[in-house]
């Protein structure tokens with residue numbers, strides 16, 4: 001079984017959450033959001049290191065939190081950048097394994113089983129991401145012009161997004177050299193003409209972005225915790 005590094009992104013401002021602090025510290029159940037996110041990577045024996053990308057001014061806060069959860073053994077703290085893509089670029093510099101999973105710190109409900117599933121596909125394709133078929137009808141709006149897109153071919157990309165290290169480094173360097181800014185890492189790999197495989201994920205694998213997401217996350221946590229107790 002191949003091994004990998006995780007690059008977990010937690011250096012954002014959380015503007016849309018409007019919580020007055022980094023949303024990674026918001027509580028879901030009994031633990032902060034970022035702890036939920038880190039746990040599956042801590043528990044996955046194929047994950048050899050977690051590169052946690054944070055804001056420079058939050059180093060002490062994260063160090064203290066990680067110490068209190070005894071998570072420092074596997075975690076390396078790296079300063080992020082202005083955009084998500086810049087933070088990934090910084091995180092990739094610290095990666096030591098041949099494969100890397102890039103994951104939003106704001107997505108707390110990934111499981112070890114899903115990580116293993118994605119890793120298996122990435123070993124074969126060198127580029128694989130979780131995504132789910134969209135369930136809303138999507139409209140493309142250009143000024144007053146409205147176009148309804150064919151929902152049957154639309155998927156909502158999630159993270160983790162997993163790659164061989166040389167491929168994702170090449171894609172990020174190409175993006176930097178060509179001033180290409182993507183909203184996910186797969187788009188940078190597509191930009192250099194490499195196929196990206198979609199692995200169907202879970203609708204539970206939500207990204208906490210707005211205050212409403214916090215309520216939904218709490219409900220998912222209650223549901224999944226109850227199921228774990230039953231098993």
Ligand SMILES: Nc1ccn([C@@H]2O[C@H](COP(=O)(O)OP(=O)(O)OP(=O)(O)O)[C@@H](O)[C@H]2O)c(=O)n1
Pocket residue numbers: 009010011012013014015016017053080081082083084085087104105106107207208209
């Ligand atoms: N410069 C950035 C921007 C985002 N992120 C991280 O990327 C993930 C996805 O980004 P998003 O959900 O948009 O977080 P924010 O950028 O913090 O949110 P907002 O756009 O509302 O400020 C988050 O875990 C966030 O911390 C990051 O590490 N560095």
Ligand SMILES: C[C@](O)(CO)[C@H](O)COP(=O)(O)O
Pocket residue numbers: 084104156157158159183184185207209
């Ligand atoms: C990477 C991502 O989670 C895929 O859906 C999404 O693009 C991140 O967007 P954000 O605005 O940086 O949260």
